[in-house]
Amino acid sequence: MDERLLGIVLDSFPKILIPGLTATIPLTVIAFSLAMVIAVAAALAQFARVPAVTQLCRFYIWVFRGTPLLVQLFVVFYGLPRVGITLDPFPAAVVVFSLNEGAYCAETVRAALEAVPAGQLEAGYCAGMSYLQTMRRIILPQAMRTAFPSLSNSLIAMVKDTSLASNITVVEMFRAAEQINAVVYEPLVLYIEVGLVYLLLSTALTWLQGVGERRLGAYQRQEG
Amino acid sequence: MLEVKGIRKSFGALEVLKGVDLTVNRGDVAVILGPSGSGKTTLLRCVNFLETADGGTLAFDGEEFRLGHVPRRDVLRLRRKTAFVFQSYNLFLNKTALENVTEGLIVARKMPKAQAVELGRRALDRVGMSGRMDHYPSQLSGGQQQRVAIARAMAADPEIIYFDEPTSALDPELTGEVLAVMRRLAEDGVTMLVVTHELGFARTVSNQVVFMEDGAVVEAGPTREVFERPREARTRAFLQPGGQSE
Numbered sequence: 165m166d167e168r169l170l171g172i173v174l175d176s177f178p179k180i181l182i183p184g185l186t187a188t189i190p191l192t193v194i195a196f197s198l199a200m201v202i203a204v205a206a207a208l209a210q211f212a213r214v215p216a217v218t219q220l221c222r223f224y225i226w227v228f229r230g231t232p233l234l235v236q237l238f239v240v241f242y243g244l245p246r247v248g249i250t251l252d253p254f255p256a257a258v259v260v261f262s263l264n265e266g267a268y269c270a271e272t273v274r275a276a277l278e279a280v281p282a283g284q285l286e287a288g289y290c291a292g293m294s295y296l297q298t299m300r301r302i303i304l305p306q307a308m309r310t311a312f313p314s315l316s317n318s319l320i321a322m323v324k325d326t327s328l329a330s331n332i333t334v335v336e337m338f339r340a341a342e343q344i345n346a347v348v349y350e351p352l353v354l355y356i357e358v359g360l361v362y363l364l365l366s367t368a369l370t371w372l373q374g375v376g377e378r379r380l381g382a383y384q385r386q387e388g
Numbered sequence: 389m390l391e392v393k394g395i396r397k398s399f400g401a402l403e404v405l406k407g408v409d410l411t412v413n414r415g416d417v418a419v420i421l422g423p424s425g426s427g428k429t430t431l432l433r434c435v436n437f438l439e440t441a442d443g444g445t446l447a448f449d450g451e452e453f454r455l456g457h458v459p460r461r462d463v464l465r466l467r468r469k470t471a472f473v474f475q476s477y478n479l480f481l482n483k484t485a486l487e488n489v490t491e492g493l494i495v496a497r498k499m500p501k502a503q504a505v506e507l508g509r510r511a512l513d514r515v516g517m518s519g520r521m522d523h524y525p526s527q528l529s530g531g532q533q534q535r536v537a538i539a540r541a542m543a544a545d546p547e548i549i550y551f552d553e554p555t556s557a558l559d560p561e562l563t564g565e566v567l568a569v570m571r572r573l574a575e576d577g578v579t580m581l582v583v584t585h586e587l588g589f590a591r592t593v594s595n596q597v598v599f600m601e602d603g604a605v606v607e608a609g610p611t612r613e614v615f616e617r618p619r620e621a622r623t624r625a626f627l628q629p630g631g632q633s634e
């Protein structure tokens with residue numbers, strides 16, 4: 165590698181990493197946390213077959229799973245100002261990513277709830293617990309254990325998808341790389357470099373997933 | 389203590405309980421016998437409100453309820469006076485043996501944790517499971533799981549324990565340990581209503597027998613009478629060796 169390229173790499177690395185720390189990671193963490201709240205709430209409502217709310221959840225999931233993430237970003241950031249709702253780039257990205265991710269994860273959690281044996285709820289009732297107590301203490305923890313690998317996959321996918329937020333002017337890692345490239349014009353090196361940083365983040369999350377699965381898996385370990 | 393009258397239940401067009409009467413007094417060990425499909429499980433489930441009966445009345449401790457119209461508050465309250473042991477154990481899969489026993493005490497009955505743990509240890513000790521308190525259900529044999537389930541049932545000191553074929557899912561060599569635990573409960577004066585195919589257990593442990601067929605009670609009475617002088621031909625046939633396999 166010649167000296168100029170090496171200089172570009174060394175010079176650009178912190179300029180890519182810092183937006184990673186200030187935008188990519190916060191966007192992922194905040195949006196995914198909100199997505200989990202939405203997903204669990206939507207899954208529980210559907211599991212309990214709350215009449216109107218179940219219909220509303222189906223509609224929400226249908227819309228957000230059925231349209232491209234990029235289109236959703238554009239509608240919220242460029243479209244909504246037309247009806248008087250103007251959001252800054254970062255909050256707009258948070259809204260879209262949480263709603264989008266929430267729709268997918270709601271399905272994951274709902275399926276995991278349905279997979280808990282029916283006898284678990286009945287055993288809770290017979291131990292004197294109410295529906296809500298049994299859901300909170302018995303059913304939901306088991307469902308989250310089942311859903312964990314799949315939710316981890318969604319999280320890893322989402323880290324990479326946050327690069328789409330560059331399209332609504334959020335200065336996250338990919339947009340930072342683009343901006344540097346506009347000056348020095350080294351697309352191969354810079355885009356590989358930013359790709360490697362995403363790879364690093366995904367690898368860290370995959371490792372965390374393994375740690376989490378081992379902890380949560382305690383009750384499924386067989387003797388011997 | 390428990391008096392059920394005229395309980396009816398249908399699943400769609402299938403009438404499963406056709407007006408069943410049942411009385412259990414304090415200290416009784418009552419056994420429900422009958423061929424499979426006769427509605428025994430449904431009867432127990434209706435009595436504990438896991439199914440909603442279509443009609444009939446239920447009196448518990450002198451309080452009377454119209455089945456099918458029991459308010460949720462009363463259902464919760466009545467369930468806290470009873471316990472249920474399932475054919476398939478239904479231990480909480482995400483809880484250890486000890487936590488399975490303490491869960492209902494702490495969460496449903498608001499008992500302080502230390503006291504619940506103390507009761508839980510004692511209950512597991514009584515079923516011979518004190519060496520496995522920190523094991524998860526997946527780490528226990530069927531017989532051990534069912535003994536934990538019985539500990540869970542008795543820990544709350546219920547007024548009655550319902551058993552639905554507690555040994556039917558077990559390998560023959562494991563039924564003995566569970567029946568022994570139930571025998572000991574009976575000796576301690578625990579009120580029990582047991583659906584079972586174990587005629588030996590019924591004969592030696594129970595004091596009341598109800599024989600059901602096709603959603604109705606064919607014959608009911610003290611165990612000695614029913615076993616030694618069954619009035620109905622159908623009961624006689626069922627109690628004969630090999631009579632249940634049909």
Ligand SMILES: Nc1ncnc2c1ncn2[C@@H]1O[C@H](COP(=O)(O)OP(=O)(O)O)[C@@H](O)[C@H]1O
Binds near residue numbers: 422424426
């Ligand atoms: N949830 C249900 N839905 C439809 N039919 C049922 C249901 N539960 C039980 N049944 C039917 O009711 C009848 C009695 O079942 P059950 O009470 O389990 O009998 P037993 O416990 O005596 O074998 C059977 O014909 C069974 O198929």
Ligand SMILES: [Mg+2]
Binds near residue numbers: 428
């Ligand atoms: Mg049955």
